[in-house]
Amino acid sequence: MSASHKPPFVLVHGGRHGGWAWRDVAWRLRQAGHDVYAPTLTGLGERAHLLRPDIGLDTHIGDVAGVLEFEDLHDTVLVAHSYGGMPVAGAMERIAHRVRCVVWLDAHKPKAGESVFDLIGPERAERMKAMAAAGGQGWFIPVSDASWWGLTDPAQIEWVNSKTTPQPIKTYTDKSGPTSRAWSHPGTAIECTPSRLPELDLARQRSRAQADTRFRHRMLDACHEPMITHPDELTRMLAEAAVSA
Numbered sequence: 001m002s003a004s005h006k007p008p009f010v011l012v013h014g015g016r017h018g019g020w021a022w023r024d025v026a027w028r029l030r031q032a033g034h035d036v037y038a039p040t041l042t043g044l045g046e047r048a049h050l051l052r053p054d055i056g057l058d059t060h061i062g063d064v065a066g067v068l069e070f071e072d073l074h075d076t077v078l079v080a081h082s083y084g085g086m087p088v089a090g091a092m093e094r095i096a097h098r099v100r101c102v103v104w105l106d107a108h109k110p111k112a113g114e115s116v117f118d119l120i121g122p123e124r125a126e127r128m129k130a131m132a133a134a135g136g137q138g139w140f141i142p143v144s145d146a147s148w149w150g151l152t153d154p155a156q157i158e159w160v161n162s163k164t165t166p167q168p169i170k171t172y173t174d175k176s177g178p179t180s181r182a183w184s185h186p187g188t189a190i191e192c193t194p195s196r197l198p199e200l201d202l203a204r205q206r207s208r209a210q211a212d213t214r215f216r217h218r219m220l221d222a223c224h225e226p227m228i229t230h231p232d233e234l235t236r237m238l239a240e241a242a243v244s245a
Contacts, residue, residue, distance in 0.1 A: 007075045007100050007242055008035040010067055011227075014082025014107075015116075015172075016143055016164045018045020021081075024231035025238070032239065039067045041087065048165040053139040057115075057174035060087035065094045075100045077242045080107040082196065082224065083171070086116060089182040101245030102187040103238060106195050106224055109205060112179055116172040121198055125172075132169045140166040149196065150223025160228065186214040188241040190234075196224040216244060 019038035085107030117125035146160035209217035
């Protein structure tokens, strides 16, 4: 990356979050001269008024792809956090030619035919289904206390709790379509310690980093919400990923 060129960043949030979660990292990247887009997926965050039972993974794939297409972005650093890896993996089938690299921040990275519930395993999937049955009318996952994601600072917990919104369970049960471009594209996986990802997800990404010189695996000593707890460290790692691609 030359001094005169700063690639744009598109930051895709995790489940029950919104673009708001990237506030501190987006500010830092903009201060460094990057254009930054932090879209909110349909039905979440400030788009919670659009929440409907029929919102599924394809809806969110369209959200991600649409940002790069309608903003006419190229050479983009595409960052996926947690659930955000699901729509990013699907969107890459449409927008890989616009992407410099993908950063998988403690993010799911499905193979074709896999859903979130497939990736997290039956025990966690059943717990989330029970949450939907008890507090989500059977079709949405209600919000959780932010401590669920590892936050411990009371002020941060209060802020995140004030922003999180329910998410349609369909986005967790829908099977991913083709994702081969996500798996073949240059990128970096940032694993938070401790991670909220199942060990199988982590092992896949570690093994790819060992086999593919275009793919890197990094560790970050932070909870699952590093954009909130460690924005300086995360911003540095994102900038490094952009340069190394």
